[in-house]
Amino acid sequence: MSGPNRILTISEARLRTSRILPRALYEYIEGGTEDETTLAENENAFRSLTLRPRMGVDVEPNVATTVLGSPLAMPLLLAPAGMVQIIHPDGAAGVARAAAKAGTIAVLSRTAMCPPEEVARQSPGPHWFQITPTGGRNVVKGLIARAADAGFTGLVVTLDGPPPGNREADLRNGVVPPVRITAGLVGRFAAQALARPRWSIRMLAAGRRQKTAISSTKRTLSSEAMRKSGRFTWGDIEWLKREWPGSLLVKGVLTGPDAIAASIAGADAIIVSNHGGRALDGVPATINVLPEIVAAVGKSTEVLLDGGIRRASSVAKALCLGARAVLIGRPFLYGLACGGEAGVERILQIFRAELVRTMKLLGCPDVATLDGRWLQPTRTGPQPFPFQNQ
Numbered sequence: 001m002s003g004p005n006r007i008l009t010i011s012e013a014r015l016r017t018s019r020i021l022p023r024a025l026y027e028y029i030e031g032g033t034e035d036e037t038t039l040a041e042n043e044n045a046f047r048s049l050t051l052r053p054r055m056g057v058d059v060e061p062n063v064a065t066t067v068l069g070s071p072l073a074m075p076l077l078l079a080p081a082g083m084v085q086i087i088h089p090d091g092a093a094g095v096a097r098a099a100a101k102a103g104t105i106a107v108l109s110r111t112a113m114c115p116p117e118e119v120a121r122q123s124p125g126p127h128w129f130q131i132t133p134t135g136g137r138n139v140v141k142g143l144i145a146r147a148a149d150a151g152f153t154g155l156v157v158t159l160d161g162p163p164p165g166n167r168e169a170d171l172r173n174g175v176v177p178p179v180r181i182t183a184g185l186v187g188r189f190a191a192q193a194l195a196r197p198r199w200s201i202r203m204l205a206a207g208r209r210q211k212t213a214i215s216s217t218k219r220t221l222s223s224e225a226m227r228k229s230g231r232f233t234w235g236d237i238e239w240l241k242r243e244w245p246g247s248l249l250v251k252g253v254l255t256g257p258d259a260i261a262a263s264i265a266g267a268d269a270i271i272v273s274n275h276g277g278r279a280l281d282g283v284p285a286t287i288n289v290l291p292e293i294v295a296a297v298g299k300s301t302e303v304l305l306d307g308g309i310r311r312a313s314s315v316a317k318a319l320c321l322g323a324r325a326v327l328i329g330r331p332f333l334y335g336l337a338c339g340g341e342a343g344v345e346r347i348l349q350i351f352r353a354e355l356v357r358t359m360k361l362l363g364c365p366d367v368a369t370l371d372g373r374w375l376q377p378t379r380t381g382p383q384p385f386p387f388q389n390q
Contacts, residue, residue: 004339004346010310013334013347020199020337021087022192024173028083029333032277033165038285039277042308045285049317050376054363061359062366063352064103067325068154068247068269068302070126073103074352075325075367076315078332078344079276079306080130080156085113087336089206094341095332096123102348107156107327110134110143120150128154130251131240132161133232141243148245155244156271159232159252160279167278199337234265241266249304252279254289256296259303269302269324276307276329287318288382294322312354316362319370321382 007013018026032039065075078099085091092106092114099106100123107128108119116129129147131140144155170176174188193200241248250262251271259270272286272293286307294303305318306327318326328351335347359367362374 004343017334017337027169031169034281041285046314052376057363059365078106079327079329080107080109082111088340090340093122098344100124116147116150127152130156153246165279237265256292259293259296263301272305
């Protein structure tokens with residue numbers, strides 16, 4: 001094995017990323033809000049759940065599923081993530097290509113530094129686009145029209161911002177919108193870039209394409225993000241449902257009542273998310289509130305989850321508690337930093353291999369049959385509503 005193919009685990013990819021990227025960029029990916037309590041709990045909560053395997057069976061598991069009618073080779077998608085274009089020159093288009101090769105979907109972030117037209121031109125679909133309220137309805141309407149015209153079929157509406165979370169490492173590094181390009185900021189980043197020659201050479205070699213992306217994002221962060229924008233309301237979700245011709249997903253839901261409100265407003269799917277611990281610190285881990293949300297909407301609305309997924313055993317646990325699929329963020333960014341498109345492919349290969357192995361060791365023939373019976377009851381972990389263990 002060579003290059004990204006030598007990566008065996010997500011934690012190994014994380015360590016490599018810390019040695020490749022300038023510190024400010026790595027901390028932007030890795031950091032959470034304030035004391036990072038929620039960031040840590042997203043992962044820790046999965047450890048409180050215990051799987052319940054069956055013996056005496058030999059299965060070749062099926063790990064394929066569908067989300068909103070789209071067939072997926074496994075129940076795992078790539079979450080929207082900002083600044084993707086300066087992590088590696090392959091950028092958002094490379095991420096989308098890797099996702100397509102793995103038989104899944106990458107959600108293009110509004111702040112990925114790559115327009116939807118370019119992603120659609122450089123990679124096969126299906127494509128989903130993420131939108132935030134920044135700039136107001138006129139700006140939002142223009143962006144989603146561009147995504148629709150480019151062939152995007154899913155719109156992921158982020159509820160938990162603005163304002164951005166109080167990410168103190170980003171504040172120290174000067175990369176919280178609105179970013180102000182000062183001599184001090186440029187000097188600090190230049191020093192960090194010199195300490196990471198592998199990344200610097202990559203980005204310099206990418207040339208004009210990267211310069212265009214960075215200039216475009218500077219304009220976005222210094223002007224549009226400075227406008228006062230309110231958060232999306234349920235009325236806005238109803239409006240987006242009318243404006244958007246494809247599937248509508250609402251991201252950032254953490255309570256049953258909000259899940260019901262999202263469904264009533266027109267959401268085709270709900271993504272249980274706390275922004276990866278990057279919005280409000282002290283909110284619950286997503287896996288801990290998943291059963292409440294699944295119980296609230298029943299089978300009327302598909303439920304997905306992100307936050308804390310670092311192993312495929314966590315994917316299985318989320319499906320046991322009612323998630324249709326999960327999304328990963330930081331893991332695929334580690335892969336991108338380590339090897340561009342090929343690095344993202346490697347991360348997805350790791351998750352798929354782990355999931356197949358987990359299902360075989362569980363004795364479970366199909367991800368569609370995962371439910372509460374495959375979890376051991378615990379005193380601290382979340383329980384399905386009602387708990388179905390037999």
